[in-house]
Amino acid sequence: MTTNDPPPTHFGVLLFPGFQALDVFGPLDALNILSNTNPTHTLSILSSTLSPVSTKTHLPGASSSFHQSIVPTHTFSSPPDSLEVLLIPGGHGTRSPLLEEIQFVKDIYPKLRYLITVCTGSLLLAKTGVLDGKKATTNKFSFTRIASEQPQVNWVPHARWVVDGNIWTSSGVAAGVDCTLAFIEHVYGEEVGKRIAETMEFTRHTDRDKDPFAELYNL
Amino acid sequence: MTTNDPPPTHFGVLLFPGFQALDVFGPLDALNILSNTNPTHTLSILSSTLSPVSTKTHLPGASSSFHQSIVPTHTFSSPPDSLEVLLIPGGHGTRSPLLEEIQFVKDIYPKLRYLITVCTGSLLLAKTGVLDGKKATTNKFSFTRIASEQPQVNWVPHARWVVDGNIWTSSGVAAGVDCTLAFIEHVYGEEVGKRIAETMEFTRHTDRDKDPFAELYNL
Numbered sequence: 001m002t003t004n005d006p007p008p009t010h011f012g013v014l015l016f017p018g019f020q021a022l023d024v025f026g027p028l029d030a031l032n033i034l035s036n037t038n039p040t041h042t043l044s045i046l047s048s049t050l051s052p053v054s055t056k057t058h059l060p061g062a063s064s065s066f067h068q069s070i071v072p073t074h075t076f077s078s079p080p081d082s083l084e085v086l087l088i089p090g091g092h093g094t095r096s097p098l099l100e101e102i103q104f105v106k107d108i109y110p111k112l113r114y115l116i117t118v119c120t121g122s123l124l125l126a127k128t129g130v131l132d133g134k135k136a137t138t139n140k141f142s143f144t145r146i147a148s149e150q151p152q153v154n155w156v157p158h159a160r161w162v163v164d165g166n167i168w169t170s171s172g173v174a175a176g177v178d179c180t181l182a183f184i185e186h187v188y189g190e191e192v193g194k195r196i197a198e199t200m201e202f203t204r205h206t207d208r209d210k211d212p213f214a215e216l217y218n219l
Numbered sequence: 220m221t222t223n224d225p226p227p228t229h230f231g232v233l234l235f236p237g238f239q240a241l242d243v244f245g246p247l248d249a250l251n252i253l254s255n256t257n258p259t260h261t262l263s264i265l266s267s268t269l270s271p272v273s274t275k276t277h278l279p280g281a282s283s284s285f286h287q288s289i290v291p292t293h294t295f296s297s298p299p300d301s302l303e304v305l306l307i308p309g310g311h312g313t314r315s316p317l318l319e320e321i322q323f324v325k326d327i328y329p330k331l332r333y334l335i336t337v338c339t340g341s342l343l344l345a346k347t348g349v350l351d352g353k354k355a356t357t358n359k360f361s362f363t364r365i366a367s368e369q370p371q372v373n374w375v376p377h378a379r380w381v382v383d384g385n386i387w388t389s390s391g392v393a394a395g396v397d398c399t400l401a402f403i404e405h406v407y408g409e410e411v412g413k414r415i416a417e418t419m420e421f422t423r424h425t426d427r428d429k430d431p432f433a434e435l436y437n438l
Contacts, residue, residue: 011285021251022419025244028287029392032240032274035285042284052271052290055251065261066230066254068247069290071271140420172420173248174396200241201359201391201432203422213420 007187008084008113012044012074016101016124018057018093021068022173023118027087027180033196034184044080047072048100057092076104086112090119090139090172097124105130115167116183118176122169126150135164139172140213157219160205171211178205226406227303227332231263231293235320235343237276237312240287241392242337246306246399252415253403263299266291267319276311295323305331309338309358309391316343324349334386335402337395341388345369354383358391359432376438379424390430397424 011031013024028043035041047053052069074080077100086108105128109115117125122138123146125131132152137159139146147155156162161170161179170179181204185193197204230250232243247262254260266272271288293299296319305327324347328334336344341357342365344350351371356378358365366374375381380389380398389398400423404412416423 020248021244022248025240025248025287029239029241029244032285032287035283039283043286045287064254064258066251067262068244068251068264071288071290141418172418174419174421177393198432198435199360199391200393202393203424203431205422212422213417216417 009038009040010042010044010080010082011085011087012046012080012083013087013089014101014105015045015047015053015070015072015089016093016097017054018091019053019055019089020091020119020173021055023089023091023121023176024070024087026174026177027116027118030177030180030184030196030200033199034188034192044074044083045070045072046074046076046079046104048076048098050075055091076100079104079108083108083112085114085116088115088117088121088124089176090117090121090123094120094124097127102128113166114183116179117167117169118179119170119172120146122146123150125169126153131167134167135162136167136169137162137171138169140211140217140219141172143217143219158211158214159208160211161208163208171213175205177202182206182208228257228259229261229263229299229301230304230306231265231299231302232306232308233320233324234264234266234272234289234291234308235312235316236273237310238272238274238308239310239338239392240274242308242310242340242395243289243306245393245396246335246337249396249399249403249415249419252418253407253411263293263302264289264291265293265295265298265323267295267317269294274310295319298323298327302327302330303332305334307334307336307340307343308395309336309340309342313339313343316346321347332385333402335398336386336388337398338389338391339365341365342369344388345372350386353386354381355386355388356381356390357388359430359436359438360391362436362438377430377433378427379430380427382427390432394424396421401425401427
């Protein structure tokens with residue numbers, strides 16, 4: 001985008017079974033607050049069907065009754081026309097994404113203005129080929145495994161978030177809020193991001209290269 | 220609870236139209252991670268009906284299409300038998316809670332082991348009478364208005380969170396994560412809370428009396 005383009009108004013989030021709740025709702029709540037004063041903003045929640053999508057994983061041993069379900073607004077086969085920003089969360093579901101999730105991201109990426117991933121959302125994105133040869137980061141506990149599985153990406157170990165072109169990838173879970181606030185500042189202005197962080201009473205990381213969790217996990 | 224009681228396993232969250240998304244999903248995602256290794260944990264999502272509950276407010280001017288909807292598991296009139304911990308989020312919906320929300324909290328509180336509020340969730344709780352004469356905190360941008368509206372509560376301005384008996388009240392939005400992690404440490408042990416914060420890559424406030432947002436809003 002050039003500085004003359006209007007800021008984006010149509011956001012989407014990709015949901016799959018076993019998404020990590022805060023990966024979705026940290027960034028979305030920053031955008032909720034942004035949108036309180038921008039009534040033209042819309043959010044599309046995309047999944048394979050219109051049935052509610054659960055945080056419950058399908059991995060062996062996931063037997064608890066502790067999960068939440070979100071209602072999609074669109075299917076991958078009938079996405080909205082004008083999606084400008086797509087958010088891809090992480091979570092256990094990224095270990096075995098469906099072919100239709102991969103295909104949807106491949107098809108929609110060329111039409112997007114921005115793509116943001118949180119946590120292992122960048123693993124899902126790596127599996128689409130969109131990150132080939134690009135710089136990105138991901139969850140720090142899983143970093144070594146993911147970097148070894150997807151060597152065609154230039155994985156950055158010490159980064160709260162990474163920007164390469166129009167792709168913003170964040171480190172694990174809560175880092176998605178820092179990444180989204182930085183994205184909001186980039187697109188809507190520094191004062192807007194600062195105000196939203198204050199409204200959320202969120203103590204931010206504002207330096208993308210400072211990553212205490214990379215150190216914690218000896219990266 | 221005495222130190223001999225087993226830690227709680229049955230959690231609930233109260234949802235109403237116009238809840239703040241991160242107030243719910245910050246605390247719940249800490250509990251999601253806790254519950255990954257505690258398969259006996261259950262979560263009940265309580266609302267007036269079983270229809271999905273939206274973050275959309277019913278206040279004048281809330282015309283945007285930027286919102287998310289969560290699926291309840293129980294209604295206020297048919298709650299689960301064994302609820303031990305109830306989470307009450309904040310959001311615009313707390314300004315005009317329904318009578319049935321107020322009545323549900325009044326009825327369930329004597330049966331609970333713990334009650335946690337996030338942000339203006341403490342305003343809703345104050346309206347039930349449960350906070351009368353107790354110490355509590357709330358959202359710092361709205362603190363002065365809420366303290367003036369509900370003078371029967373001993374509102375604490377400088378606090379990331381406050382504990383009075385079995386009631387834990389947090390400051391605005393992201394403070395709910397700090398409060399919930401401190402609650403987890405209190406109930407399940409310090410190492411458990413520390414591990415969850417690290418998994419979430421969340422830079423915590425661990426001192427309940429240190430509150431940068433109270434200073435920001437000149438409290």
